[in-house]
Amino acid sequence: MNVLTVTPNPSIDHTVELATLTRGEVHRALSGTVEAGGKGVNVARALARHDHRATAVLPSGGVDGDRLEVLLAPQRVDAVTVAITGTIRTNTTVVEADGTTTKLNEPGPRLSGPELDALLRVVTARLTVRPDWLVASGSLPPGAPSDLHARFVRAARAAGVRSAVDTSGPALAAAVDAGPDLVKPNQEELGELLGRELLTVGDVVAAARELRTRGVGEVLVSLGGGGALLVTGDGVWWGGGEPLVPLSTVGAGDCTLAGYLHTGAPAAQRLSTAMAWGRAAVLLPGSSVPGPTETLAAAPGVRVLPDPDPETLVKDLQR
Numbered sequence: 658m659n660v661l662t663v664t665p666n667p668s669i670d671h672t673v674e675l676a677t678l679t680r681g682e683v684h685r686a687l688s689g690t691v692e693a694g695g696k697g698v699n700v701a702r703a704l705a706r707h708d709h710r711a712t713a714v715l716p717s718g719g720v721d722g723d724r725l726e727v728l729l730a731p732q733r734v735d736a737v738t739v740a741i742t743g744t745i746r747t748n749t750t751v752v753e754a755d756g757t758t759t760k761l762n763e764p765g766p767r768l769s770g771p772e773l774d775a776l777l778r779v780v781t782a783r784l785t786v787r788p789d790w791l792v793a794s795g796s797l798p799p800g801a802p803s804d805l806h807a808r809f810v811r812a813a814r815a816a817g818v819r820s821a822v823d824t825s826g827p828a829l830a831a832a833v834d835a836g837p838d839l840v841k842p843n844q845e846e847l848g849e850l851l852g853r854e855l856l857t858v859g860d861v862v863a864a865a866r867e868l869r870t871r872g873v874g875e876v877l878v879s880l881g882g883g884g885a886l887l888v889t890g891d892g893v894w895w896g897g898g899e900p901l902v903p904l905s906t907v908g909a910g911d912c913t914l915a916g917y918l919h920t921g922a923p924a925a926q927r928l929s930t931a932m933a934w935g936r937a938a939v940l941l942p943g944s945s946v947p948g949p950t951e952t953l954a955a956a957p958g959v960r961v962l963p964d965p966d967p968e969t970l971v972k973d974l975q976r
């Protein structure tokens with residue numbers, strides 16, 4: 658498979674491991690790691706580890722842009738960078754011994770009009786080779802219009818390429834209205850989009866169906882330790898397994914999306930693969946992405962059920 662990803666606001670991911678985080682205290686970290694990050698970058702890294710052809714389009718600038726490119730170089734991802742004058746952000750994650758993950762995501766550099774145009778131009782040019790999917794992912798950098806992901810979706814459709822979107826807030830709202838083939842919000846992002854709390858499986862399914870009536874093809878809603886719900890034109894499935902104590906949840910959502918795209922199998926099997934990839938990711942430190950050994954090892958822990966009980970509380974799936 659050949660996948661093109663675009664990450665308008667990539668990052669250097671700095672993960673710090675602590676016994677316990679206490680506000681206002683000095684901490685001696687147990688470890689610190691640095692990896693290339695950003696949602697589309699991670700999707701490309703996970704797919705590349707599974708022998709897919711993965712091209713990641715991203716802006717790059719400043720000393721930290723150079724560093725990001727160096728970190729990406731050994732990962733078998735074809736990185737296509739758009740030069741910007743700002744410098745790439747660093748996102749810091751604190752992981753405590755009990756698996757609690759605290760993320761501190763910086764806003765990122767402001768992109769100018771010409772830089773944004775260049776990003777769209779590069780993506781449009783890469784779409785002409787007809788990848789199997791375009792994945793438009795992550796937050797938008799300051800200066801970007803809220804319909805940037807929507808523009809990527811429209812460019813993909815014009816090129817006859819399927820599109821998947823993983824973002825939040827106004828960028829997700831605009832992208833939904835552009836009618837992507839797939840969106841992967843988490844429970845919170847979907848609730849925020851529709852302006853209501855989604856407490857039960859039925860609430861989440863109804864919300865996902867609402868996105869489908871707005872033109873989205875398939876909706877994969879991740880529920881953290883509670884697995885995920887998949888809503889397509891053919892049905893509704895829950896996938897998941899016993900909640901795990903994570904080493905780091907950073908990148909789990911991205912690996913879930915990558916796993917969903919990995920196979921062209923029927924929906925239930927794609928969900929099962931997505932769950933195995935997400936579960937494998939939480940057992941790895943920082944934003945490390947799993948390879949075939951880890952995703953295969955995670956597969957037996959996954960269950961998929963059609964038509965899950967709508968009365969089930971999502972929080973009961975998470976424990």
Ligand SMILES: Nc1ncnc2c1ncn2[C@@H]1O[C@H](COP(=O)(O)OP(=O)(O)O)[C@@H](O)[C@H]1O
Nearest residue numbers: 843879880881882884885900901909910935936
């Ligand atoms: N504690 C956990 N135990 C088991 N699986 C998990 C856990 N946290 C995340 N996952 C897996 O990773 C996927 C994505 O996690 P989630 O936190 O929902 O995504 P996002 O990072 O996009 O918010 C979940 O659907 C699930 O399969």
Ligand SMILES: O=P(O)(O)OC[C@H]1O[C@](O)(COP(=O)(O)O)[C@@H](O)[C@@H]1O
Nearest residue numbers: 694695696748795796908909910911
């Ligand atoms: O663009 P955002 O929303 O700030 O997110 C960026 C962060 O999300 C990640 O892509 C991880 O995402 P997930 O944990 O949702 O899979 C990190 O690599 C990156 O630091």
